[in-house]
Amino acid sequence: xxxxxxxxxxxxxxxxxxxxxxxxxxxxxxxxxxxxxxxxxxxxxxxxxxxxxxxxxxxxxxxxxxxxxxxxxxxxxxxxxxxxxxxxxxxxxxxxxxxxxxxxxxxxxxxxxxxxxxxxxxxxxxxxxxxxxxxxxxxxxxxxxxxxxxxxxxxxxxxxxxxxxxxxxxxxxxxxxxxxxxxxxxxxxxxxxxxxxxxxxxxxxxxxxxxxxxxxxxxxxxxxxxxxxxxxxxxxxxxxxxxxxxxxxxxxxxxxxxxxxxxxxxxxxxxxxxxxxxxxxxxxxxxxxxxxxxxxxxxxxxxxxxxxxxxxxxxxxxxxxxxxxxxxxxxxxxxxxxxxxxxxxxxxxxxxxxxxxxx
Amino acid sequence: xxxxxxxxxxxxxxxxxxxxxxxxxxxxxxxxxxxxxxxxxxxxxxxxxxxxxxxxxxxxxxxxxxxxxxxxxxxxxxxxxxxxxxxxxxxxxxxxxxxxxxxxxxxxxxxxxxxxxxxxxxxxxxxxxxxxxxxxxxxxxxxxxxxxxxxxxxxxxxxxxxxxxxxxxxxxxxxxxxxxxxxxxxxxxxxxxxxxxxxxxxxxxxxxxxxxxxxxxxxxxxxxxxxxxxxxxxxxxxxxxxxxxxxxxxxxxxxxxxxxxxxxxxxxxxxxxxxxxxxxxxxxxxxxxxxxxxxxxxxxxxxxxxxxxxxxxxxxxxxxxxxxxxxxxxxxxxxxxxxxxxxxxxxxxxxxxxxxxxx
Numbered sequence: 001x002x003x004x005x006x007x008x009x010x011x012x013x014x015x016x017x018x019x020x021x022x023x024x025x026x027x028x029x030x031x032x033x034x035x036x037x038x039x040x041x042x043x044x045x046x047x048x049x050x051x052x053x054x055x056x057x058x059x060x061x062x063x064x065x066x067x068x069x070x071x072x073x074x075x076x077x078x079x080x081x082x083x084x085x086x087x088x089x090x091x092x093x094x095x096x097x098x099x100x101x102x103x104x105x106x107x108x109x110x111x112x113x114x115x116x117x118x119x120x121x122x123x124x125x126x127x128x129x130x131x132x133x134x135x136x137x138x139x140x141x142x143x144x145x146x147x148x149x150x151x152x153x154x155x156x157x158x159x160x161x162x163x164x165x166x167x168x169x170x171x172x173x174x175x176x177x178x179x180x181x182x183x184x185x186x187x188x189x190x191x192x193x194x195x196x197x198x199x200x201x202x203x204x205x206x207x208x209x210x211x212x213x214x215x216x217x218x219x220x221x222x223x224x225x226x227x228x229x230x231x232x233x234x235x236x237x238x239x240x241x242x243x244x245x246x247x248x249x250x251x252x253x254x255x256x257x258x259x260x261x262x263x264x265x266x267x268x269x270x271x272x273x274x275x276x277x278x279x280x281x282x283x284x285x286x287x288x289x290x291x292x293x294x295x296x297x298x299x300x301x302x303x304x305x306x307x308x309x310x311x312x313x314x315x316x317x318x319x320x321x322x323x324x325x326x327x328x329x330x331x332x333x334x335x336x337x338x339x340x341x342x343x344x345x346x347x348x349x350x351x352x353x354x355x356x357x358x359x
Numbered sequence: 360x361x362x363x364x365x366x367x368x369x370x371x372x373x374x375x376x377x378x379x380x381x382x383x384x385x386x387x388x389x390x391x392x393x394x395x396x397x398x399x400x401x402x403x404x405x406x407x408x409x410x411x412x413x414x415x416x417x418x419x420x421x422x423x424x425x426x427x428x429x430x431x432x433x434x435x436x437x438x439x440x441x442x443x444x445x446x447x448x449x450x451x452x453x454x455x456x457x458x459x460x461x462x463x464x465x466x467x468x469x470x471x472x473x474x475x476x477x478x479x480x481x482x483x484x485x486x487x488x489x490x491x492x493x494x495x496x497x498x499x500x501x502x503x504x505x506x507x508x509x510x511x512x513x514x515x516x517x518x519x520x521x522x523x524x525x526x527x528x529x530x531x532x533x534x535x536x537x538x539x540x541x542x543x544x545x546x547x548x549x550x551x552x553x554x555x556x557x558x559x560x561x562x563x564x565x566x567x568x569x570x571x572x573x574x575x576x577x578x579x580x581x582x583x584x585x586x587x588x589x590x591x592x593x594x595x596x597x598x599x600x601x602x603x604x605x606x607x608x609x610x611x612x613x614x615x616x617x618x619x620x621x622x623x624x625x626x627x628x629x630x631x632x633x634x635x636x637x638x639x640x641x642x643x644x645x646x647x648x649x650x651x652x653x654x655x656x657x658x659x660x661x662x663x664x665x666x667x668x669x670x671x672x673x674x675x676x677x678x679x680x681x682x683x684x685x686x687x688x689x690x691x692x693x694x695x696x697x698x699x700x701x702x703x704x705x706x707x708x709x710x711x712x713x714x715x716x717x718x
Binding site for chain 2: 071072073074108109135136137147150151182184185187188189190191192216217218219220221222230232233234236237238239240241242243244245246247248249250251252253256257259260262263265266267268269270271272273274276277280
């Protein structure tokens with residue numbers, strides 16, 4: 001079995017862990033038969049769950065982690081006191097070469113701090129960012145940061161743009177992506193100072209793709225640009241507002257179809273097409289966001305994801321590994337920065353791993 | 360005609376001004392026959408437009424404004440150099456008692472700065488905020504600030520909560536509204552410092568309604584709370600993301616109904632209900648946001664609104680005036696702060712009118 005991909009799983013991360021993590025892996029097992037799993041978690045809790053899935057057992061290894069990181073643990077505390085946590089040990093597995101990637105549905109800030117400390121950032125990147133694809137009218141766009149870097153300076157935003165553009169090239173195959181900075185108006189006088197400073201840098205410095213300028217919230221769904229760059233606060237607000245609104249409209253629609261006998265008859269005929277629409281807008285399809293900018297593949301699953309969603313996050317991680325995504329992105333970044341022999345600018349201390357503004 | 364309500368209109372504000380402003384007033388004329396209009400704008404441009412609507416002419420007065428404020432004018436520049444602009448003269452009309460309220464679809468930052476300078480803020484309120492109703496699964500929620508106060512401290516957010524709760528009482532009739540602070544997680548460790556500080560104050564200080572705690576982007580559409588409080592940057596991003604997503608899903612739906620003969624047949628039967636859904640989610644219905652916290656009624660229309668949307672903004676302003684909204688909110692604020700004889704804390708200088716962080 002030398003061709004298998006080993007994925008390290010933080011079995012204790014997420015609202016309904018460890019159940020969802022194990023059930024998600026069992027579901028993904030059918031889709032990705034070449035994957036093996038390294039579960040890190042509380043053995044007495046996880047073992048009986050694994051025993052429920054006979055097909056999962058032969059491809060899984062459970063390693064006991066005496067601790068777990070809760071949703072309200074500060075990243076600094078997680079980093080200093082969580083060295084025996086399921087999250088940390090799962091990340092360590094990647095650094096030690098035991099696993100090709102790690103997935104956690106746990107505390108995002110803690111995951112980022114630990115991953116940054118253990119795996120290090122790519123040369124030229126100060127802060128990793130959470131990136132994902134967003135469904136749009138034009139197809140799909142890349143958006144980052146979706147939730148870790150609460151306060152960003154102009155240079156951070158420019159680095160996000162660089163990474164996002166390369167992600168767009170590799171994942172969506174768009175060679176010259178257009179890049180927009182999320183703001184509250186397209187005029188130069190609007191928004192925070194750092195947005196204007198980032199825009200000024202991006203007009204000067206060569207970046208992969210084309211700098212479009214400022215975009216607004218409604219441009220996300222329109223697909224005005226291929227890459228939407230923002231700080232982690234606004235990005236998270238926008239992403240969750242988008243998810244919530246999509247659910248609301250779907251609910252309105254269901255109500256509409258139940259509002260009269262004629263409408264119910266209409267639904268009867270249209271139900272096949274409606275099912276396709278539901279699939280298209282199902283947020284579970286988009287579960288699994290990469291922590292971009294690390295020397296290792298680390299995927300964050302939504303804390304509230306169900307096993308379908310978690311299985312999708314496994315698929316995302318698997319694809320990234322299979323397509324050697326991280327090698328390609330570090331090559332591209334090195335080319336952009338003219339770094340030939342690598343040379344890490346990564347933080348060497350736990351303190352440096354905490355500069356994401358989440359503290 | 361002593362019972363008529365006079366509304367001052369900035370005829371030059373908005374993407375398609377003055378056409379949309381005049382056409383919007385003509386449309387609103389049928390809905391609100393008691394309203395009279397004071398148009399401020401470039402006479403050679405506006406006069407021929409007014410002449411197109413014979414029913415509008417007898418209830419309209421056009422006052423020439425030699426200048427207009429463009430979308431990219433900085434608020435400070437607008438305030439100091441735009442004293443003869445259509446926007447400023449329309450606001451002056453309210454201060455002078457010529458009009459009961461003012462509506463502009465122009466530059467939001469300039470409108471706020473001028474309105475704050477001319478009309479003054481209510482006693483106890485440092486910064487006005489843009490407020491509006493948002494459609495939710497539970498009905499409607501009040502959300503503020505939607506786009507002027509880019510940087511807010513904890514005290515600003517608490518004042519927004521106070522004003523939002525009172526707005527909710529008066530407009531939605533909810534006597535004990537629940538209030539949520541928009542954040543990127545519900546845990547205490549998440550988000551900006553000022554959010555945590557604002558939450559701490561709201562747990563201590565008596566506010567009208569109940570402080571729920573932090574809410575996330577998806578809670579907006581869910582209607583988790585009656586009042587959503589946020590800074591103007593996040594609020595604007597969330598609002599526009601919501602609008603864009605609603606449009607996207609509606610578009611997906613239309614595509615779905617055209618995807619097969621059966622789906623088209625389904626649409627045929629459901630079309631009456633679908634029309635209701637479209638009306639329910641039509642963003643024009645929600646056009647017209649109040650600048651809350653001023654000693655006068657000032658309504659902001661979306662810059663890109665069409666004449667339907669602008670007519671709706673006129674309806675919003677008319678309702679606020681008819682229901683003596685501003686008297687009621689200042690009474691409530693005075694009661695909250697224990698202010699008996701009024702006593703303005705409003706800025707006396709142009710400099711003080713510019714502390715909205717939009718510069």
